[in-house]
Amino acid sequence: MTRIAKRLLPHPHLTILLVIVWQFLVNRPTPNSLLFGLFLGLVIPFITQPFWPNRPKLRNWPKVAAYVLVVLWDIVIANIIVARIILFKRNADRHPAWITVPLELKQPEAITVLAGTITMTPGTLSADVSAEGHSLLIHCLDAPDTDAVRDEIKSRYESRLKEIFE
Amino acid sequence: METLLELLVVIFLVTAGIFGFVGSFGLLKLNDRMSRLHAPTKATTLGVGGVLLASMAHSVLTEGHLSLHELLITLFLFLTAPITAHFIAKVNIHQFETRDSLPDAGEDEIWATHDIEEGPTDAETSKN
Numbered sequence: 001m002t003r004i005a006k007r008l009l010p011h012p013h014l015t016i017l018l019v020i021v022w023q024f025l026v027n028r029p030t031p032n033s034l035l036f037g038l039f040l041g042l043v044i045p046f047i048t049q050p051f052w053p054n055r056p057k058l059r060n061w062p063k064v065a066a067y068v069l070v071v072l073w074d075i076v077i078a079n080i081i082v083a084r085i086i087l088f089k090r091n092a093d094r095h096p097a098w099i100t101v102p103l104e105l106k107q108p109e110a111i112t113v114l115a116g117t118i119t120m121t122p123g124t125l126s127a128d129v130s131a132e133g134h135s136l137l138i139h140c141l142d143a144p145d146t147d148a149v150r151d152e153i154k155s156r157y158e159s160r161l162k163e164i165f166e
Numbered sequence: 167m168e169t170l171l172e173l174l175v176v177i178f179l180v181t182a183g184i185f186g187f188v189g190s191f192g193l194l195k196l197n198d199r200m201s202r203l204h205a206p207t208k209a210t211t212l213g214v215g216g217v218l219l220a221s222m223a224h225s226v227l228t229e230g231h232l233s234l235h236e237l238l239i240t241l242f243l244f245l246t247a248p249i250t251a252h253f254i255a256k257v258n259i260h261q262f263e264t265r266d267s268l269p270d271a272g273e274d275e276i277w278a279t280h281d282i283e284e285g286p287t288d289a290e291t292s293k294n
Contacts, residue, residue, distance in 0.1 A: 024234040075244075079185055079212035082204055086192035096201050098269045119207055119248035125200070126248070127255035128268075131281040135272035139255065141204040 008042070010049045013058075015041035056107045056165050063164050070160070074121040081123060085142050098127075099138040099146050101153055108133070110165040117157050124149065171227045175220045182216025189213055199258050207251045214243060 009015060022037030023029040058064060085094065105111050111133060115126040118138060128137040143149050192205025218236035225233035259268070259279045271277050 021238065024238045027234055028231070075211060078208050082192070082208040083185060083188040086188055086195060086205060091195070091197045094201070096198060100269045100272055102272050115252065116245075116248035119251050120211065120244065123204065123208075125204055125207065125251060125255060127200070127252070128259055128277045128279050130271040130273075131276045131278050132273075133278075137268065137271070137277055139200045139203075141201055 008046070011045040011052075011055075014045045017041075018044055056109050058164060060164055063160065067160050067164060070156070071117055071120065078121045078123070082141065085123070089142065094142045095140075095144050097140045097143045097146050099124075099140060099143070099150055101136045101138055101150050103133070103135055104154075104158060105161060105165065107165055110161050111136070114153075114157055114161055118153060121157075124153070168227065171223055175223045175227065178216045178220035178223065182213045182220065184213075185216065186210060186213030199262065200255065203251055203254055203258075207247055211243065211247060215240060 018041035019034070019037040022040055023033060026033040026037075103111060103114075105114060111129065115129070115136060118124050118126045118136070123141040123143070125139045125141075126136050127139050129135070130137070138149075138153070140146065140149055189205050189208070189210040193202055196202045196205060218240055222233055222236045225231065256279050259277070265276065265280050268277055268280075
């Protein structure tokens, strides 16, 4: 019984996400749109199954929620910090720098999330990944102390992602 | 209640305007290519976010129901902004950075953008 359910519902989280997103797209949820959302949520994961062969298992949902909140907060702070640098710092006083961040994360999905987070947060931008995916190349808008930036990325984001993905 | 909502809409719109302006101003003011990329990826997020929040508050105010499209736009924006930035950064590395001008790539020794076989030059490809 569970095996049949697994065949028909290969990705239950994606099903739930699709149903919710469809309600948002419709903008005024009705029983009708709920039914169609459910239909999409059942069909799309089934059809797209071959596209995600080794997807990582997320177990720790409270940690995922905590991570999303931390990142959202950091995005607001990032905007204010970058705005301050743009408006009030002369170009000559700024210290743009490249930083190499060695990665402990292994899964491509986790590295993608980390790279996206780095781009959205204070004064940093992920520019490239090394040939085998063992380090990230980050550009800093204003980093007098590059080691501190690297340590903050590792302790604030990477350690949390490690707990979520591994 | 209505005045409060109107005030909220105004506050969101003004904040959004300021951050949108700062993002565009940064494009002009910052003086190297990679730094210029910071301005649109960051300051604009709050700029667009503010407009969307104002739009949600406005739909509650005038139509009496909560519009949810804005949340989706925010979600898609957060997903796509880093990817566009990444593409632009890669183009910049392709065109202006060499293997020596970038910092050490750690144990892999080379960054992915430079990890390509030497293909035919532009002149050769245009001949074909």
